[in-house]
Amino acid sequence: GDSVTQMEGPVTLSEEAFLTINCTYTATGYPSLFWYVQYPGEGLQLLLKATKADDKGSNKGFEATYRKETTSFHLEKGSVQVSDSAVYFCALSESGAGNNRKLIWGLGTSLAVNP
Amino acid sequence: ETGVTQTPRHLVMGMTNKKSLKCEQHLGHNAMYWYKQSAKKPLELMFVYNFKEQTENNSVPSRFSPECPNSSHLFLHLHTLQPEDSALYLCASSQVNAQGVREQYFGPGTRLTVT
Numbered sequence: 327g328d329s330v331t332q333m334e335g336p337v338t339l340s341e342e343a344f345l346t347i348n349c350t351y352t353a354t355g356y357p358s359l360f361w362y363v364q365y366p367g368e369g370l371q372l373l374l375k376a377t378k379a380d381d382k383g384s385n386k387g388f389e390a391t392y393r394k395e396t397t398s399f400h401l402e403k404g405s406v407q408v409s410d411s412a413v414y415f416c417a418l419s420e421s422g423a424g425n426n427r428k429l430i431w432g433l434g435t436s437l438a439v440n441p
Numbered sequence: 442e443t444g445v446t447q448t449p450r451h452l453v454m455g456m457t458n459k460k461s462l463k464c465e466q467h468l469g470h471n472a473m474y475w476y477k478q479s480a481k482k483p484l485e486l487m488f489v490y491n492f493k494e495q496t497e498n499n500s501v502p503s504r505f506s507p508e509c510p511n512s513s514h515l516f517l518h519l520h521t522l523q524p525e526d527s528a529l530y531l532c533a534s535s536q537v538n539a540q541g542v543r544e545q546y547f548g549p550g551t552r553l554t555v556t
Contacts, residue, residue: 362547429535431484434484
């Protein structure tokens, strides 16, 4: 079945450092890909998405490009802030026919940004 | 209100109590979900409702009982819980069609503690 693999955390960076969180996937069809963020004590929020190959999702300085050739959707940010400290989840929409498809989730990567 | 709301935000209950978690979505979506999020574990999909019909029950113990009276409301009825059921319970909604599942929108969660 479809699956998502994220790099293990925790990731610890200094403020203004460059961030990359790796995400790779396996899917039989053409899924949409998502990054979600969960701040401490809150639910998950959609950060960005891409619906087809070569699409680039972007939001709040974060970017991720849907790479079909490498089955990847890595999250990047050029200069992180303390306020970016959170857990980041990669997800894909399940392949197949019908209305019962779900999102398949990665395990989450915890990011801590120090001042 | 907008988005997905959940009540209560925090709940402490004894093992013999009966309580209910409530979720409401104001996004006009046709699918709703219950997830369980425990420390150091993957996000766990519990139940899925499409068009008010339950389409997924991921081997959840019968002490958890979902109810979806309409496409905007979702409940999770709890009874005779165990301490290991202590977790963050997240509700989400999305729009699902034949082309696939789109992004899910999450509520803030209910932090449940079973004593």
